[in-house]
Amino acid sequence: MSSDLMIRAAGVGKSYQFYTHYADRFKQMVFGRFKKYYRDYWVLRDISFEARRGESIGIIGRNGAGKSTLLQIICGITTPTYGEVEVNGRIAPVLSLGTGFDTELTGRENAIIGGVVLGLKRADIIKRFGSIAEFAAIGQFIDQPMKLYSTGMFMRLAFAICAHVDAELMIIDESLSVGDTAFQDKCRDFLRNFRRTGSILLVSHSAAELSNLCDRVIWIDRGRIREMGAPGDVIPKYQNAVHEEHDDASRFLIEA
Amino acid sequence: MIPARKSGTEPFGWLALPFTTGWRHRELIRVIVQREFAQRFRGSALGWIWAVIGPLVMLSAYTVVFTGPFKISSSAQAGVGHYALFIFAALIPFNLFNELFARAPNLMRENAWFLKKTIFPSDTLGWIALCRALIYAGISFVILLAFELALTGTIPPTVLLLPIVLVPYCLMLLGIVWFFAALGSLTQDVAHIVTSIMPLMIFGSPVFYSVSDVPEPARSFAYLNPLACYIEMTRDLALRGTLPDLAIYAAGWAVSLVFFWGGHAMFMRYRSILVDVV
Numbered sequence: 286m287s288s289d290l291m292i293r294a295a296g297v298g299k300s301y302q303f304y305t306h307y308a309d310r311f312k313q314m315v316f317g318r319f320k321k322y323y324r325d326y327w328v329l330r331d332i333s334f335e336a337r338r339g340e341s342i343g344i345i346g347r348n349g350a351g352k353s354t355l356l357q358i359i360c361g362i363t364t365p366t367y368g369e370v371e372v373n374g375r376i377a378p379v380l381s382l383g384t385g386f387d388t389e390l391t392g393r394e395n396a397i398i399g400g401v402v403l404g405l406k407r408a409d410i411i412k413r414f415g416s417i418a419e420f421a422a423i424g425q426f427i428d429q430p431m432k433l434y435s436t437g438m439f440m441r442l443a444f445a446i447c448a449h450v451d452a453e454l455m456i457i458d459e460s461l462s463v464g465d466t467a468f469q470d471k472c473r474d475f476l477r478n479f480r481r482t483g484s485i486l487l488v489s490h491s492a493a494e495l496s497n498l499c500d501r502v503i504w505i506d507r508g509r510i511r512e513m514g515a516p517g518d519v520i521p522k523y524q525n526a527v528h529e530e531h532d533d534a535s536r537f538l539i540e541a
Numbered sequence: 542m543i544p545a546r547k548s549g550t551e552p553f554g555w556l557a558l559p560f561t562t563g564w565r566h567r568e569l570i571r572v573i574v575q576r577e578f579a580q581r582f583r584g585s586a587l588g589w590i591w592a593v594i595g596p597l598v599m600l601s602a603y604t605v606v607f608t609g610p611f612k613i614s615s616s617a618q619a620g621v622g623h624y625a626l627f628i629f630a631a632l633i634p635f636n637l638f639n640e641l642f643a644r645a646p647n648l649m650r651e652n653a654w655f656l657k658k659t660i661f662p663s664d665t666l667g668w669i670a671l672c673r674a675l676i677y678a679g680i681s682f683v684i685l686l687a688f689e690l691a692l693t694g695t696i697p698p699t700v701l702l703l704p705i706v707l708v709p710y711c712l713m714l715l716g717i718v719w720f721f722a723a724l725g726s727l728t729q730d731v732a733h734i735v736t737s738i739m740p741l742m743i744f745g746s747p748v749f750y751s752v753s754d755v756p757e758p759a760r761s762f763a764y765l766n767p768l769a770c771y772i773e774m775t776r777d778l779a780l781r782g783t784l785p786d787l788a789i790y791a792a793g794w795a796v797s798l799v800f801f802w803g804g805h806a807m808f809m810r811y812r813s814i815l816v817d818v819v
Contacts, residue, residue, distance in 0.1 A: 301817060307728075310727060310728070311727075311728075314727075357657075360660050361660055362656070362657065362658075362659070362660060362661075362816060363813070363816050363817055364813035376660060378659065378660065380658055380659075385654065385655045385657075385658035385659035385661070387576075387654075387655075389580060390576065390580065394576060394579070397572060398572055398573065398576060399659070401568050401569045401572045402569060402659050402660065402661055403659075403660065406568055407568055407571070407572055
């Protein structure tokens with residue numbers, strides 16, 4: 286295990302199993318080694334890449350290409366069907382809206398739970414709470430139940446928490462675009478600073494964001510890596526391809 | 542949190558694994574249990590006092606009923622003091638089981654928003670459910686001791702030994718929670734099965750009677766229900782002031798460890814697919 290490597294993904298594939306009949310799930314559990322009772326939907330196939338410590342990677346691709354699933358696998362939330370993933374360091378995931386918040390609880394309570402989930406001690410989170418609240422800048426709402434929050438407030442708090450857990454890898458799933466310009470600037474400043482010591486894994490549809498924050502961009506198309514390289518090379522190719530393709534349902538086919 | 546994904550490589554790592562995950566995430570367990578309590582009593586004027594009122598009302602009712610209209614004189618009561626205490630001492634471990642058993646099949650589904658969105662070690666859900674239930678059991682237990690003191694004038698010193706019974710009991714419960722949490726996420730039917738058999742459990746367990754009341758040919762089978770062992774051992778220590786039968790105690794430990802390791806192994810085996818299913 287090289288400590289210089291932040292992320293190593295070797296031949297990662299992920300399929301979701303679709304069952305036609307409810308009972309098939311049991312048949313699969315019992316007789317699975319003899320016969321297959323489900324249809325596969327391959328979200329990801331043969332994904333291999335490495336990221337060095339301090340290197341930031343952008344992921345681009347159309348809806349349903351498998352970007353979020355890849356992030357979930359790297360976070361360890363879900364496991365790959367085949368292949369291996371190795372992450373060396375503390376992860377802070379700012380995953381798409383509602384980063385595991387309990388909407389009945391206040392922002393303050395969620396911040397404490399969120400911080401502990403990410404590996405901090407309760408006392409440390411309480412110590413840093415002032416700084417978190419200042420970063421989120423949602424004023425009195427911090428002590429209101431989160432069901433009263435707007436989408437932007439959710440994201441502000443999520444990002445603020447993740448910015449305070451001494452992460453070595455920040456994983457950000459399209460959420461930056463939710464914030465207003467002022468907050469986006471704040472996040473960008475933070476991330477630019479963060480890059481000096483840590484890595485970023487960023488999913489985004491914004492070419493500007495990707496070229497600003499990432500050293501490399503991976504373009505995922507229908508679950509496979511189509512291109513990988515400098516943002517200046519990959520992003521224009523992707524944009525051209527999107528213009529040429531039709532926006533139809535053929536990309537969401539479930540195979541037999 | 543990442544090392545958690547690589548489980549013990551040492552030959553007997555799997556024996557320690559269910560303990561170490563609980564210990565490593567103790568801070569998380571504490572925070573979430575606190576949250577659940579804060580949430581439960583928020584918006585009520587009396588707050589946590591409600592947690593005390595429930596068992597207090599119940600034990601008072603038992604005391605009134607079994608002192609007056611249904612005065613029972615059975616062999617079960619020998620050395621117990623009062624039939625209400627006899628029942629209540631059994632209800633505490635029984636309800637502990639009941640609450641966890643009822644909750645287990647839906648455990649993953651209830652927390653799906655959490656499991657899918659954050660890096661959450663899902664097996665700690667079992668520990669969290671146990672801690673929560675233990676707090677209620679603790680409140681009931683204090684009330685039991687208060688009533689025992691009021692009704693009989695003494696509390697046997699063997700009460701202090703109760704932890705030696707509680708530890709294996711909790712391990713068994715955790716195993717059951719993990720087992721049914723895994724099974725319950727795969728199909729909703731498990732939750733229905735559990736709710737259907739739960740009312741039967743109270744008659745299959747020595748809550749209203751004592752194992753010694755069971756006629757002889759069936760009595761040896763009564764202990765096949767591991768709950769029975771723990772209920773009787775609780776009564777021994779908390780009411781009768783006697784030490785539990787050593788053979789039963791040892792058997793209880795053995796059964797508990799099998800449940801504990803088996804349940805955890807089952808949970809971990811299916812853990813990766815559970816998150817995708819719920």
